[in-house]
Amino acid sequence: MFQAKIYVTLRKSVLDPQGSVVRKSLYALGYHNVQEVRIGRYMVVDLEVADRAEAEKQVRDMCDKLLVNPVIEDYTFELVEV
Amino acid sequence: MFQAKIYVTLRKSVLDPQGSVVRKSLYALGYHNVQEVRIGRYMVVDLEVADRAEAEKQVRDMCDKLLVNPVIEDYTFELVEV
Numbered sequence: 799m800f801q802a803k804i805y806v807t808l809r810k811s812v813l814d815p816q817g818s819v820v821r822k823s824l825y826a827l828g829y830h831n832v833q834e835v836r837i838g839r840y841m842v843v844d845l846e847v848a849d850r851a852e853a854e855k856q857v858r859d860m861c862d863k864l865l866v867n868p869v870i871e872d873y874t875f876e877l878v879e880v
Numbered sequence: 881m882f883q884a885k886i887y888v889t890l891r892k893s894v895l896d897p898q899g900s901v902v903r904k905s906l907y908a909l910g911y912h913n914v915q916e917v918r919i920g921r922y923m924v925v926d927l928e929v930a931d932r933a934e935a936e937k938q939v940r941d942m943c944d945k946l947l948v949n950p951v952i953e954d955y956t957f958e959l960v961e962v
Contacts, residue, residue: 799915805922820923823946829938833881833926840887840922841902844915856911864905 800845800853804865804875807838812870841865844880853877882927882935886947886957889920894952923947926962935959 808814817835824832843860847853857875866873890896899917906914925942929935939957948955 807922807924817923820947824925824942827942827945829942831928831938833928834924835926836924838922838924840889840920841899842889842916842918842920843906844917846913846915856913860906860909860911863909865902 799880800847800850801878801880802841802843802845802853802857802875803878804841804843804857804861804873805838806841806861806866806871806873807836809870809872838871850877850879881962882929882932883960883962884923884925884927884935884939884957885960886923886925886939886943886955887920888923888943888948888953888955889918891952891954920953932959932961 814836817837820837821832821835824835843857845853845856847856854877861873862868896918899919902919903914903917906917925939927935927938929938936959939959943955944950
C-alpha cells in the first residue's frame with residue numbers, strides 16, 4: 799500500500815486573494831516582516847496498489863482528471879510505502 | 881530570508897467530509913483501490929528574518945495564533961533559506 803502526499807499550489811501568475819488576506823491579518827497581528835503568503839491544498843491519498851510505478855501513474859492520472867485544475871494550479875507529489 | 885512550508889491536516893479523530901466526497905468521486909471515476917483521502921492546507925510564507933531560530937519561533941507563533949485551529953487541526957512545517 800502506498801500513501802501519496804499531494805501538494806497543490808496556485809500558479810505564480812495567478813492572484814491568491816486568500817493568501818493576501820492572511821498576509822494582511824498577519825501584518826495586523828504584528829508580523830511586519832511577512833513578504834508573501836500563498837495558500838494551496840495538501841491531500842493525502844491512501845492507495846491499495848502493489849508497485850511504485852503503478853501508484854505513480856495512478857496519482858498523476860487522478861490529479862489530471864479530478865484533483866487539480868491545470869489552468870490555474872500546479873502540483874507535486876511524493877509516494878511513501880506504508 | 882526564509883520560506884516556511886506549512887502543512888495543515890485535520891486531526892485523525894475529526895471527520896473529513898471533503899476528503900470523503902473526493903474519495904467517492906475517485907471511486908466513480910474507476911479508482912476502486914483508493915482507501916482514504918484526507919484534505920488539508922498547504923501554506924507558503926515568505927519571511928524577512930535573519931536567522932533560522934527566529935524564523936522557527938515566528939512560524940510556530942503564527943500557526944498557533946492564526947493559521948491553524950488547534951482544536952481540529954495539526955500542523956508541521958519546514959523552513960528553507962531562500
